[in-house]
Amino acid sequence: MAFFLRLFRKKKQANMTICGLDKAGKTSVVNYLMHGENRETIPTMGVNVNTVNLPKLDIHIYDLGGQEGFRPLWSDINERSQAIVYIVDCTDFERFELTKNIFHDIIDAQIDDNVPVLILLNKIDLPNRMSRADFIYHFGLLDLKNTTWSCYETSAMTGGGLIEAFTSFIHKLEDEA
Ligand SMILES: Nc1nc2c(ncn2[C@@H]2O[C@H](COP(=O)(O)OP(=O)(O)OP(=O)(O)O)[C@@H](O)[C@H]2O)c(=O)[nH]1
Numbered sequence: 001m002a003f004f005l006r007l008f009r010k011k012k013q014a015n016m017t018i019c020g021l022d023k024a025g026k027t028s029v030v031n032y033l034m035h036g037e038n039r040e041t042i043p044t045m046g047v048n049v050n051t052v053n054l055p056k057l058d059i060h061i062y063d064l065g066g067q068e069g070f071r072p073l074w075s076d077i078n079e080r081s082q083a084i085v086y087i088v089d090c091t092d093f094e095r096f097e098l099t100k101n102i103f104h105d106i107i108d109a110q111i112d113d114n115v116p117v118l119i120l121l122n123k124i125d126l127p128n129r130m131s132r133a134d135f136i137y138h139f140g141l142l143d144l145k146n147t148t149w150s151c152y153e154t155s156a157m158t159g160g161g162l163i164e165a166f167t168s169f170i171h172k173l174e175d176e177a
Pocket residue numbers: 020021022023024025026027028029040041042043044045064065066067122123124125126154155156157158
C-alpha cells in the first residue's frame with residue numbers, strides 16, 4: 001500500500017530564489033543552468049520564473065531583478081523560498097558593502113534558519129577579482145552561526161564552477177523534499 005501511495009503522491013515543489021545586485025550575473029547563471037551555455041541577457045524587469053522538473057522534485061527558480069527599484073519585491077518571494085542563491089560580482093569592489101548589507105538583511109529578516117544559502121562569487125573569468133578566502137572573511141560569512149551556507153567561485157560566461165556549486169545544493173533540496 002505504501003508503494004502505491006508513493007507512486008501517486010503529488011510531486012514535491014520547491015521555490016529557489018536567485019538574488020544579488022543588478023549585473024551580478026543572475027540571469028546568466030540561470031541561462032547556463034537551463035541551456036548549458038552563455039546567452040545574451042537584458043536587465044531583468046521584476047522577476048523571471050523558470051521551472052526545472054527533477055524526478056522527485058519540481059524547482060521553481062525565481063530570477064529577481066537586481067536594480068534598486070525592484071529590490072522591495074524580494075522579501076515576499078524570499079519568505080516563500082526553500083532555497084536562496086545569492087550572486088556577487090567578484091570584480092565589483094565599489095558595491096561590496098552594499099551587496100553585503102543586502103545579503104545580511106535577507107539572512108536576518110527574510111528567511112528562516114533552515115533555508116540553505118548558496119553564495120556564488122561570479123565572473124571569475126575576469127581579471128582583478130577578489131579571492132574566495134578574502135570574500136568569505138570580509139562578507140561576514142564566518143559570522144553566520146545558524147545558516148547553512150556554501151560559497152563557490154563561478155563563471156556564467158564559461159560555465160566554470162556551476163556544476164560543482166549546484167550539485168550538492170540541489171541534492172540537499174531533493175533529500176529534504
Ligand atoms: N565576464 C563575465 N560576464 C558575465 C558573467 N556573468 C554575467 N556576465 C555579464 O554581466 C552582465 C549582466 O549579466 P546578467 O545575468 O544580465 O545580470 P543580472 O544579475 O541578471 O542583472 P539584473 O537582471 O539587472 O539584476 C551581462 O553582460 C553578462 O554577460 C560572468 O561570469 N563573466
